Amino acid sequence: MVARVDWRIILRQPAGAISAAVILVFLAVAAFGPLLVGGNPDHISENILQAPFGAFGLGTDELGRNVGLELFYGLRISLLVGLLAAASATLLGAAVGSIAGYFGRGIDSLAMRISESFQVLPTFILAALIVALIGAGLDRVIAVIALLAWPQTARLMRAQVLRVKQAEFVDAARCLGISEWAIMLREVIPNAFAPVLATATLTIGDAILIEAGLSYLGLSDPSVVTWGRMLNSGQRFLFEAWWLSIFPGFAIFATVLVFNVFGDVLNKVLNPRGA
Amino acid sequence: MIAHAPVYGKLVLQVDDVHMTYHSHGRIVHALQGASLEVAEGEAVGLVGESGCGKSSLGRALIGLNPPTLATIDSGRIVVGGRDVTHLPERDWPEVRGNPVAMVFQDSLSFLNPVMRIEEQIAESVRIHDKQADVRKRVRELVQLVRLPSAVLRAYPFELSGGMRQRVGIAVALGCRPRLLIADEPTTALDVTTQAEIIVLIDELRRSQGMSLLLISHDLGVVRSVCDRVYIMYAGRMVEWGTTAEVFGAPGHPYVEGLLAAAQTERQGRHFASIKGEVPNLSTQITSCPFSPRCPKAFDPCGEMPPTFDLDSPAGHQVRCWLHAPLPRTAREGLNGARSS
Amino acid sequence: MTHILPGDPVTALVGQFPAPPAYVALIRHDYGLDQPLYVQLWLYLGNLAHGNLGYSFGSQRPVLALILQHARATLLLMVPALTVASIVGILLGGAAARRVGSIYDGILSAVSIGGYSTPVFWLAQILIIVFAIKLQALPAQGMYTIGSDYSGFAAFLDYLQHLALPGAALAFFNIALVARVARASMFEALHQDYTLLALAKGLRPTYVFWRHVMPNALIPIVTVIGFNFGSALTGAVLTETVFGWPGIGSLFVASIEKRDYPVLEGIFLLTSFAVLAVNLVTDLTYGFIDPRVARSYHGRS
Numbered sequence: 001m002v003a004r005v006d007w008r009i010i011l012r013q014p015a016g017a018i019s020a021a022v023i024l025v026f027l028a029v030a031a032f033g034p035l036l037v038g039g040n041p042d043h044i045s046e047n048i049l050q051a052p053f054g055a056f057g058l059g060t061d062e063l064g065r066n067v068g069l070e071l072f073y074g075l076r077i078s079l080l081v082g083l084l085a086a087a088s089a090t091l092l093g094a095a096v097g098s099i100a101g102y103f104g105r106g107i108d109s110l111a112m113r114i115s116e117s118f119q120v121l122p123t124f125i126l127a128a129l130i131v132a133l134i135g136a137g138l139d140r141v142i143a144v145i146a147l148l149a150w151p152q153t154a155r156l157m158r159a160q161v162l163r164v165k166q167a168e169f170v171d172a173a174r175c176l177g178i179s180e181w182a183i184m185l186r187e188v189i190p191n192a193f194a195p196v197l198a199t200a201t202l203t204i205g206d207a208i209l210i211e212a213g214l215s216y217l218g219l220s221d222p223s224v225v226t227w228g229r230m231l232n233s234g235q236r237f238l239f240e241a242w243w244l245s246i247f248p249g250f251a252i253f254a255t256v257l258v259f260n261v262f263g264d265v266l267n268k269v270l271n272p273r274g275a
Numbered sequence: 276m277i278a279h280a281p282v283y284g285k286l287v288l289q290v291d292d293v294h295m296t297y298h299s300h301g302r303i304v305h306a307l308q309g310a311s312l313e314v315a316e317g318e319a320v321g322l323v324g325e326s327g328c329g330k331s332s333l334g335r336a337l338i339g340l341n342p343p344t345l346a347t348i349d350s351g352r353i354v355v356g357g358r359d360v361t362h363l364p365e366r367d368w369p370e371v372r373g374n375p376v377a378m379v380f381q382d383s384l385s386f387l388n389p390v391m392r393i394e395e396q397i398a399e400s401v402r403i404h405d406k407q408a409d410v411r412k413r414v415r416e417l418v419q420l421v422r423l424p425s426a427v428l429r430a431y432p433f434e435l436s437g438g439m440r441q442r443v444g445i446a447v448a449l450g451c452r453p454r455l456l457i458a459d460e461p462t463t464a465l466d467v468t469t470q471a472e473i474i475v476l477i478d479e480l481r482r483s484q485g486m487s488l489l490l491i492s493h494d495l496g497v498v499r500s501v502c503d504r505v506y507i508m509y510a511g512r513m514v515e516w517g518t519t520a521e522v523f524g525a526p527g528h529p530y531v532e533g534l535l536a537a538a539q540t541e542r543q544g545r546h547f548a549s550i551k552g553e554v555p556n557l558s559t560q561i562t563s564c565p566f567s568p569r570c571p572k573a574f575d576p577c578g579e580m581p582p583t584f585d586l587d588s589p590a591g592h593q594v595r596c597w598l599h600a601p602l603p604r605t606a607r608e609g610l611n612g613a614r615s616s
Numbered sequence: 617m618t619h620i621l622p623g624d625p626v627t628a629l630v631g632q633f634p635a636p637p638a639y640v641a642l643i644r645h646d647y648g649l650d651q652p653l654y655v656q657l658w659l660y661l662g663n664l665a666h667g668n669l670g671y672s673f674g675s676q677r678p679v680l681a682l683i684l685q686h687a688r689a690t691l692l693l694m695v696p697a698l699t700v701a702s703i704v705g706i707l708l709g710g711a712a713a714r715r716v717g718s719i720y721d722g723i724l725s726a727v728s729i730g731g732y733s734t735p736v737f738w739l740a741q742i743l744i745i746v747f748a749i750k751l752q753a754l755p756a757q758g759m760y761t762i763g764s765d766y767s768g769f770a771a772f773l774d775y776l777q778h779l780a781l782p783g784a785a786l787a788f789f790n791i792a793l794v795a796r797v798a799r800a801s802m803f804e805a806l807h808q809d810y811t812l813l814a815l816a817k818g819l820r821p822t823y824v825f826w827r828h829v830m831p832n833a834l835i836p837i838v839t840v841i842g843f844n845f846g847s848a849l850t851g852a853v854l855t856e857t858v859f860g861w862p863g864i865g866s867l868f869v870a871s872i873e874k875r876d877y878p879v880l881e882g883i884f885l886l887t888s889f890a891v892l893a894v895n896l897v898t899d900l901t902y903g904f905i906d907p908r909v910a911r912s913y914h915g916r917s
Contacts, residue, residue, distance in 0.1 A: 119895075120846075120888060120891055120892045120895060121846075121888050121891070122846045122849050122850060122887045122888060122891050123846065123847075123850070124847075124850035124853070124854075125849070125850065125853065125868065125883070125884060125887055126884065128868070128872065129872075129880060129884055132872045132875075132880070205733060209733075209735055212735050213735065213737065213850075213854055216735075216737050216854070216857075217854075217857065217869055217872070218872075218873075219872070228735075231735075231737060231738060231741065234741060235737075235741065235858065238741060238744055238745060238749065239749055242745045242749075245738065245741040245742070245745065246741075246742065246745070248738075249735060249737075249738030249739075249741065249742070250738075252735050252738060253730075253733055253734050253735065253738065256733040256734075256735075257729065257730060257733040260729050260732060260733045261729055264729060338816055340812055340815060340816060365821075368815075369815075369818050369819065369820050369821075370818075371818075372815065372816055372817065372818040373816070373817045373818030374818065377816065377817070378813075378816045380809070380812070380813060380816075382809075385808065385809040385810065386809045386810055386812065386813040387810055387813065388810040388813075388814070388828050388832070389810070389832065389907070389908060390831050390832055390835075390905075390906065390907055390908075391828070391831075399814070399817055399819060400817045400818075403817065403818050403819065404818065431907045431908070433907075433908050444813070447813070447817060450817075451817060451818060
């Protein structure tokens with residue numbers, strides 16, 4: 001599926017190349033960084049609330065933990081949540097959308113009603129509500145985000161499938177006696193999938209923001225370092241320790257930004273329209 | 276200055292050897308490479324050519340609708356209603372548009388504002404160009420002139436058929452009380468029966484309103500039925516012009532011969548006698564005669580340069596083709612001498 | 617309805633005190649928690665029909681009244697912020713649409729994506745740090761100065777001062793969103809053929825812009841703004857938390873901490889209803905202002 005996308009066009013644009021490079025760097029750092037750098041972000045010390053750019057790197061928080069280290073380890077979590085949530089949402093959405101679009105009629109109506117009802121709900125509030133009620137494990141957060149993000153992908157996939165299934169090669173495949181399911185999986189979906197990739201990338205950014213919001217409100221896994229939780233602490237010490245807010249927030253911003261930029265480039269390449 | 280028209284009446288339009296280029300993304304297209312034409316008061320003149328020959332660019336240039344950042348007129352003059360508009364700044368164009376020159380466009384679905392009622396769109400023309408008039412009354416008159424029921428006034432463009440929208444486009448143009456009406460492919464987007472209706476309408480209105488008409492089209496039949504004189508355009512310049520009887524009856528340029536042959540076989544339902552080859556790419560300035568690669572009658576001088584002066588065809592009208600140069604074909608020295616002058 | 621889930625609300629209510637079983641039973645009975653589940657659901661729906669959302673566990677006050685009171689504050693934040701954001705977004709997007717490919721356009725697009733990627737609560741914190749702490753220029757908390765006794769115009773000014781920072785934080789994200797849509801929509805409208813015809817009639821470019829281009833361009837912009845309401849509400853909730861703005865957001869967060877289920881359910885229901893209502897209104901408005909859609913509602917011609 002992915003092979004039908006022309007990567008060269010994407011990489012030829014400066015925005016595309018730079019954002020792709022940065023994403024790769026982030027992924028590398030998240031995967032291997034902690035092994036190389038070592039250090040324990042949860043290490044509580046007595047050097048509490050130390051200012052940055054001194055002896056303590058980017059400063060320490062109210063429990064003496066090193067902010068720089070926390071940022072480092074937090075990258076893992078953010079990327080994990082973002083990628084997993086977006087992947088699940090995309091898979092689920094693509095599956096539902098393809099089936100609804102391809103087989104139509106009853107299944108289609110049902111699927112669309114369900115996705116529409118999800119669309120109306122204020123997603124973040126619902127997410128916060130659910131996490132508050134079922135507990136704040138990381139896996140639950142990912143599941144909740146995926147649950148709220150799939151309708152958008154489903155709709156897009158459905159529209160694409162509707163478009164592609166009218167193409168002639170689909171009829172040609174039918175004439176050869178290939179089963180409907182096989183046609184959908186091998187002919188229609190690969191051709192319909194490209195725009196969904198762009199949306200999926202943008203969903204990564206959304207997922208990271210939602211997770212950050214949830215942790216900021218205190219609804220995160222307390223055993224895990226996340227950037228949102230750091231902002232939660234930062235909130236309490238706004239007057240004394242600005243570094244507890246500025247740095248983690250900037251990390252969130254930067255990460256979401258590169259995914260959004262990349263997703264934007266993908267969008268322009270895969271969905272050419274207007275400006 | 277090249278006089279093309281029989282010298283009766285004032286000239287309402289003069290285009291004199293205009294060279295125009297488009298610049299975009301570092302690429303240059305030589306849209307017009309020496310276009311000239313004239314339209315006198317009360318005349319109907321046709322401008323014929325295939326897609327890409329520059330006729331639409333010329334049409335838009337006459338009303339100042341080529342984006343100034345992209346299109347530049349490098350040389351030549353355009354005079355509309357006695358006013359030199361060659362390098363007219365954008366802010367002065369509203370004085371020229373509508374009156375003295377108004378335009379009817381090709382496909383009025385995209386050319387009419389989809390969220391505005393028909394009545395309002397016609398009224399806009401009237402309000403600017405007909406200040407004394409009772410607007411509502413005048414709009415009704417115009418709608419009647421183009422043979423539309425007054426019910427269309429309250430409608431929106433998408434509710435009308437192609438032919439009806441085209442009539443609206445004509446009404447909009449008439450509302451400006453123009454001296455010169457330019458119709459850019461007015462029938463191309465319509466089916467055959469509607470085409471005939473519209474072209475007849477345009478012709479009648481031109482006569483009854485006393486306007487001049489410049490009809491731009493690739494359809495020879497349409498031009499022949501309406502126009503007194505015609506210009507044939509190829510690769511951004513005029514290759515033959517004269518009265519329609521002369522040009523279509525006894526064409527001098529091989530390209531025109533080819534066009535007529537193709538049109539005729541199409542009418543007769545026979546297999547197309549099409550002109551071999553393709554229209555030249557206008558990104559480069561062509562130094563030879565632009566038609567020579569496709570021309571069945573091309574000979575030596577054609578490949579070197581096109582005629583830069585008008586030659587008389589046997590029928591008496593003007594043509595730009597070496598075939599009609601009053602020199603023996605084998606007299607190379609004579610041609611060499613002509614080239615260096 | 618939330619009784620299926622873990623966390624006994626009564627324990628949360630009663631707190632750490634060792635309560636005599638009789639007292640606990642009394643509370644249970646009061647709140648109807650000792651009835652079978654389906655009876656509770658039935659009672660809840662019945663109450664709902666009468667506009668009764670139950671009573672807050674924490675404050676003993678009717679949930680509906682509580683939420684509405686906080687909703688007023690939220691609206692006082694959202695409405696000005698979103699209005700300003702929409703107007704600014706349209707202006708910026710429109711300016712960019714006329715200069716596509718230029719440096720200005722590039723900057724706007726960059727800022728747009730940036731704004732779209734910024735966590736609103738972080739932006740809020742930055743604003744506080746810069747303006748309230750370092751520069752001491754604007755207040756950082758609340759909707760009005762506590763303990764003050766302003767009235768009339770002075771009270772209004774006080775409100776404006778407090779609105780400045782949270783309003784800016786909330787607006788930023790929405791400006792980014794609106795500007796993107798506005799740019800695309802206006803670019804498209806500017807290059808439509810009907811602008812050519814309008815100019816060909818001799819109409820002045822400024823007139824053509826406002827009378828022909830804008831109405832067409834606004835249609836998609838308005839629909840986007842309307843359908844974005846849910847996300848704007850989220851932004852408001854988060855912003856309120858940072859600034860201690862006494863709106864639904866603060867109520868929501870406080871209720872989560874206290875496991876105040878009736879209030880949470882009430883908030884969820886009302887916000888869903890609000891988003892649904894706004895989406896419906898947007899849908900209807902779209903049908904109203906685009907005649908192509910309006911006419912087809914009345915059957916094919």
